[in-house]
Amino acid sequence: MSRISRRGLLGLGAAGVAGVAAAGAGAVVTRSLIDEPVAHAASTADPFPFYGAHQAGITTPAQDRLHFVAFDVITSDRAELVDLLQDWTSAAARMTQGKDAGTFGAVGGSPEAPPDDTGEALGLPASGLTLTVGFGPSLFDKRFGLADLRPAALADLPAFPGEKISADISGGDICVQACAHDPQVAVHAIRNLARIGFGRVSVRYSQLGFGRTSSTSRAQATPRNLMGFKDGTENIKLEDTSMLADHVWSAPGDGPAWMDGGSYLVTRKIRMHIETWDRTSLGEQEAIFGRDKGKGAPLTGKNEFDQPDFAKTGPDGLPVIAADAHVRLAHPSIHGGARLLRRGYNFVDGSDGLGRLDAGLFFMAYQRDPRKQFVPIQMELAGKDSLNEYIQHVSTGLFACPPGVTDGGDFWGRALFT
Numbered sequence: 001m002s003r004i005s006r007r008g009l010l011g012l013g014a015a016g017v018a019g020v021a022a023a024g025a026g027a028v029v030t031r032s033l034i035d036e037p038v039a040h041a042a043s044t045a046d047p048f049p050f051y052g053a054h055q056a057g058i059t060t061p062a063q064d065r066l067h068f069v070a071f072d073v074i075t076s077d078r079a080e081l082v083d084l085l086q087d088w089t090s091a092a093a094r095m096t097q098g099k100d101a102g103t104f105g106a107v108g109g110s111p112e113a114p115p116d117d118t119g120e121a122l123g124l125p126a127s128g129l130t131l132t133v134g135f136g137p138s139l140f141d142k143r144f145g146l147a148d149l150r151p152a153a154l155a156d157l158p159a160f161p162g163e164k165i166s167a168d169i170s171g172g173d174i175c176v177q178a179c180a181h182d183p184q185v186a187v188h189a190i191r192n193l194a195r196i197g198f199g200r201v202s203v204r205y206s207q208l209g210f211g212r213t214s215s216t217s218r219a220q221a222t223p224r225n226l227m228g229f230k231d232g233t234e235n236i237k238l239e240d241t242s243m244l245a246d247h248v249w250s251a252p253g254d255g256p257a258w259m260d261g262g263s264y265l266v267t268r269k270i271r272m273h274i275e276t277w278d279r280t281s282l283g284e285q286e287a288i289f290g291r292d293k294g295k296g297a298p299l300t301g302k303n304e305f306d307q308p309d310f311a312k313t314g315p316d317g318l319p320v321i322a323a324d325a326h327v328r329l330a331h332p333s334i335h336g337g338a339r340l341l342r343r344g345y346n347f348v349d350g351s352d353g354l355g356r357l358d359a360g361l362f363f364m365a366y367q368r369d370p371r372k373q374f375v376p377i378q379m380e381l382a383g384k385d386s387l388n389e390y391i392q393h394v395s396t397g398l399f400a401c402p403p404g405v406t407d408g409g410d411f412w413g414r415a416l417f418t
Helices: 006-010 014-024 078-095 183-196 241-247 274-278 282-289 326-330 374-384 386-390
Strands: 065-073 130-135 174-180 201-212 263-272 345-351 357-367 391-401
Touching (some): 065 357, 078 130, 078 183, 274 386, 282 326, 326 374, 374 386
Antiparallel strands (some): 201 345, 263 357
């Protein structure tokens, strides 16, 4: 078993120390996979719980802001990696509750030493901050003895037609998704995790996002993407507990036990050709999506949540919802009922040097098995979707997000390393 750092040991309660000892003796560490109560913060300033059977930031009602980061692990020492995950978990538990990253904070330590919090969130509330961690396929190489524990569902994504992937903004050994209602709170969290990880990890790439493009709770209205259409109408919601069990949470027997109660995250940075889209007629835009731009209703219905009628034809005898319409090709009925829990964000990263906005969607979707969910859905979309004329996938990522941290004696990925 990897050694436990002194700092991590001091953060363990009696139950946590006993649990680590038991794991070292070969005991099986179990955790409850029973669905937890729906977590709603009282206001956008309040915190969400950090501890639970599942990581926060998956089914949590989607916040308005994102700071996503992928790290490369630069140490080859397994014990240092475990220490880092313990340090990160401790800091995350504090920051998600509106506290400083370290026990001394931004101004409480020695004047001769660097502060253990960077300070830009001083005076700000928790703002619904959630921090969600995932492990990429590259972490399961020979460096840390994890190769045999790589889940089959963490298989590398195939190449999809039309994509133009940049390796510099793809992949990564570990990802952290910070979501909050205040962008400064999200950036503060990622900045402090990067600071804590200095010498053990380096930032591979990061992405800021705004204006959530999916609802993850029935208490939320469906938002719009930068093309002006409501996005994620068919999304799984946190109230859909049976769907979550079927489509989001990894279950015993799906793969290695350390992923029981976890989920798999696919990320895709999707550049939108905004200027071309803005010169396209309203009728064509609606035909491409297969939905009314105002209400979000399918072209065969009147209201947003009406189910599309793909068999309905118009006076010309052609389908009202075209064969290459986005809503048809992405619909669960086309993919054997496969669904995703989406929680992506809009992005605008300035311009591209040619006077065009570098803008689009940072797509994020959680699922039980990408091989059976994201891959077949995206393969269908990449090959046939009329929307492809206006978008291009430029980055990709896949991460195994372990179950939640149960208490102060636990840490992100503990079952994987013990």
